[in-house]
Amino acid sequence: MKTISLAIQKGGSGKTTTAINLAAALQQMGKTVLLVDLDPQANLTQALGLGDDVEPSLYHLLRQEMEGQTARLADIVQTCGGLRLVPASLELAGAELELVSVYGREQLLRRMLEPLQAEYDYILLDCPPAIGLLTVNALVASDYVIMPVQAEFLPLKGLQSFKRHFDLIQRTLNRRMEILGLLLSRYDPRKKMHQQIREELDAGYPGWLFDTYIRTNITLAQAQAAGQDVFAFEPASNGAEDYMFLANEVLKRLVSLERSL
Numbered sequence: 189m190k191t192i193s194l195a196i197q198k199g200g201s202g203k204t205t206t207a208i209n210l211a212a213a214l215q216q217m218g219k220t221v222l223l224v225d226l227d228p229q230a231n232l233t234q235a236l237g238l239g240d241d242v243e244p245s246l247y248h249l250l251r252q253e254m255e256g257q258t259a260r261l262a263d264i265v266q267t268c269g270g271l272r273l274v275p276a277s278l279e280l281a282g283a284e285l286e287l288v289s290v291y292g293r294e295q296l297l298r299r300m301l302e303p304l305q306a307e308y309d310y311i312l313l314d315c316p317p318a319i320g321l322l323t324v325n326a327l328v329a330s331d332y333v334i335m336p337v338q339a340e341f342l343p344l345k346g347l348q349s350f351k352r353h354f355d356l357i358q359r360t361l362n363r364r365m366e367i368l369g370l371l372l373s374r375y376d377p378r379k380k381m382h383q384q385i386r387e388e389l390d391a392g393y394p395g396w397l398f399d400t401y402i403r404t405n406i407t408l409a410q411a412q413a414a415g416q417d418v419f420a421f422e423p424a425s426n427g428a429e430d431y432m433f434l435a436n437e438v439l440k441r442l443v444s445l446e447r448s449l
């Protein structure tokens with residue numbers, strides 16, 4: 189079992205879209221995957237057709253764990269369109285504050301995920317667009333991190349700041365965590381500006397960029413609005429093709445990283 193966070197502090201960069209469609213692609217390849225929604229906005233939960241007021245959600249289990257009870261995440265896993273999800277709810281926003289005074293506040297999620305390890309090949313954690321305690325919990329529970337970045341604005345600054353947090357957490361709380369890759373999303377290979385951003389990212393962070401980029405594709409947004417992954421919604425779309433390529437590349441990178449350990 190490997191746990192992978194989709195994380196970067198900027199919203200709208202493709203974390204949730206990547207979580208849902210990478211999970212669906214890996215599942216098509218015969219892997220068992222669990223999605224965990226860590227964002228109080230509950231975009232992933234809603235993109236799988238649930239509301240933002242699901243009860244019990246990850247919030248209620250975090251509360252149990254904060255109160256010293258053993259929270260059983262497996263009890264709240266929902267199956268939506270063939271994908272398995274630990275849902276978020278708006279209440280999760282409160283967890284950021286409530287966690288502050290809890291001992292071992294950075295390790296709660298890692299502890300809660302441990303009993304699920306035998307059941308899943310991959311657990312994908314969809315992080316909120318900020319580096320608060322929820323994202324820190326995700327990173328502490330992770331083996332790998334994928335950072336999606338949008339080609340529309342200069343992402344280098346945000347990436348520098350994310351890297352600083354990543355390094356600190358790696359040094360102090362989770363030595364096994366590694367970067368799996370940087371994913372360009374909403375990319376148009378014909379646009380000069382997009383090509384330039386790609387070159388700058390590659391120069392600034394050699395080896396990080398996935399060869400696969402996710403093209404701008406309205407079908408991805410439509411699928412999300414319809415509460416489906418892109419393979420169920422429109423299997424012949426560019427979005428489906430790109431995310432299938434990504435899943436293949438992710439598996440390849442995992443194999444070569446595991447070998448080099």
Ligand SMILES: Nc1ncnc2c1ncn2[C@@H]1O[C@H](COP(=O)(O)OP(=O)(O)O)[C@@H](O)[C@H]1O
Pocket residue numbers: 198199200201202203204205206231317373374375402403404405406407408409410412
């Ligand atoms: N490749 C893409 N082409 C077109 N729209 C996209 C693409 N990727 C994501 N979107 C849309 O952009 C918005 C933000 O993406 P999202 O994955 O929710 O970002 P994040 O989780 O990082 O905030 C969503 O409405 C989503 O449907």
Ligand SMILES: [Mg+2]
Pocket residue numbers: 203204205227231232314315
């Ligand atoms: Mg999101």
